Amino acid sequence: MSNRSPWIHQLNNDRKVVPLKEDIETDVAIIGAGIAGISTAFFVLKHTDKKVAMIEKGKFAHGATGHNAGQIASYFERPFHELAEEFGLEKAAKAQVAIETSWQLLDEMYTEAGLSIPISRFMGQAGFTTGDQVLRHLKDNFYRRKACIRTEGFKISNNAPFLDSIPAEYDGLYSLVPHEEVLKDLQTMNREYIATLSYQKGCLNSALFCQEIISHLKKTYPERFALYEHTAISKAVLHEGRAILDAGKHTVVAQRVALCTNGFEGVNIINEGGLAVDTKFHHLVKGMVGYMSAYLEPMNKSAIAVSYFPPNHIDSSDPFDEDPYFYMTRRPYDFPGNDNSNLISVGGPEFPMENRIEYNADLDYPEDAKKRINSFVKSTYDPDPNKKIDYQFTWHGLMGYTPSGVRLVGEEPKNRTLMYNLGCNGVGILPSIYGARRIAAIVSGEKVEPMIFDPKA
Ligand SMILES: Cc1cc2nc3c(=O)[nH]c(=O)nc-3n(C[C@H](O)[C@H](O)[C@H](O)COP(=O)(O)OP(=O)(O)OC[C@H]3O[C@@H](n4cnc5c(N)ncnc54)[C@H](O)[C@@H]3O)c2cc1C
Structure with missing residues (x-):
């Protein structure tokens, strides 16, 4: 018996898939077109005037986003009392409230994109x-x-x-x-x-949600948004304020990169702009x-x-x-x-x-x-x-x-050119959307307060 998801089944499978066909330059490159990448594109485009290129190795929403249970839930896949014991009550509570208020971000996305796909609340x-x-x-x-x-x-x-x-x-x-x-x-x-x-x-079909958000972004930001599928990024070379991404036959040059890949496999990160990025913790993301x-x-x-x-x-x-x-x-x-x-x-x-x-x-x-x-x-x-x-x-x-059971959202401490919104942890729809809004705030230069999601030095 094969892998047959009801969420992928509802997507438009006749659409044309466009890979990267030339070298490009952009302001923000987003690697990975699941709900994290797509929501990150949504909020970066909305809150900044940056150009965004989204690069996906397969087809959008065909990763965890197209193979989940589709429940919109605001709990961590780890008991709240354990988070409080590890990070302190105040920080754990702030994180909990942040995820719960992401319902409003989801509403915002629905309203702005004029979505009519089913969503149920109960x-x-x-x-x-x-x-x-x-x-x-x-x-x-x-x-x-x-x-x-x-x-x-x-x-x-x-x-x-x-x-x-x-x-x-x-x-x-x-x-x-x-x-x-x-x-x-x-x-x-x-x-x-x-x-x-x-x-x-x-509950919602998060893959269908992604499909609808992408068509909204294409319509609303034709000059600032591009999606390239069937294009894998194998290497990211980071400089000060600039990154070069190896996309096989072509390269993507970007001022900032957001890794929305759910894990770290497949992208070799080389930091030419400072100390080596500690990739040890990357391998701690268990499958x-x-x-x-x-x-x-x-x-x-x-x-x-x-x-x-x-x-x-x-x-x-x-x-x-x-x-x-x-x-x-x-x-x-x-x-x-x-x-x-x-x-x-x-x-x-x-x-x-x-x-x-x-x-x-x-x-x-x-x-x-x-x-x-x-x-x-x-x-x-x-x-x-x-x-x-x-x-x-x-x-x-x-x-x-992730080892802490908490999504990783924010800038890489060794080189701020690279940002993360990843680590699905079983419950990831609202945390991805929360992470997306936080990445947009960082890109727009807002000062964000420390959270338990921050990547550690
Ligand atoms: C069985 C199951 C049930 C779940 N149930 C729920 C639930 O009920 N509620 C909930 O909130 N969450 C649930 N989740 C988790 C939720 O689906 C994920 O947290 C969420 O979809 C993660 O989205 P993402 O965009 O981070 O990752 P993904 O959807 O996996 O997207 C990552 C994308 O990055 C691409 N990519 C990776 N590497 C590269 C590369 N080198 N170059 C280019 N592209 C690359 C991948 O192809 C993929 O499309 C469930 C997950 C599973 C598997």
């Missing part, structure tokens, strides 16, 4: 089965309250076996409700689920392949996103844990011959990849991942024993986990 849910999982997430809520930022809604079943072990300091951070209410919020009949957390979420399956059902329920933490999921901050949690999204989906359908997409199985460069997007979808997803669906979301589920889409995508 309260997302996360369901828990063990006391450990509940206590861990309550600890996050406790730190949120301490930092005076919005806490997450938390309901615990009044018959849960661990109620006595909840510390008194968590009082006021949750409510006790009948078990049936928890199950209803989580849309499951699986009685193992005994608590639920809710927070603002949404993880995420597997997803989706099927269609009649459109008779509203859009929703729910994460389910089964009992065997050890709720640690390590994304490389073997027993995953599952994330389900239900949303309206246009599919020829299936009008008025909802798409139910489910992810969970993930496999670490020692060397990200070995990832092959054309690899078959493993039967084991499909089985695990189907057994989750049958136990928790769609238990009808007489219904055989026909998965029309099965796909996989590569994530890049």
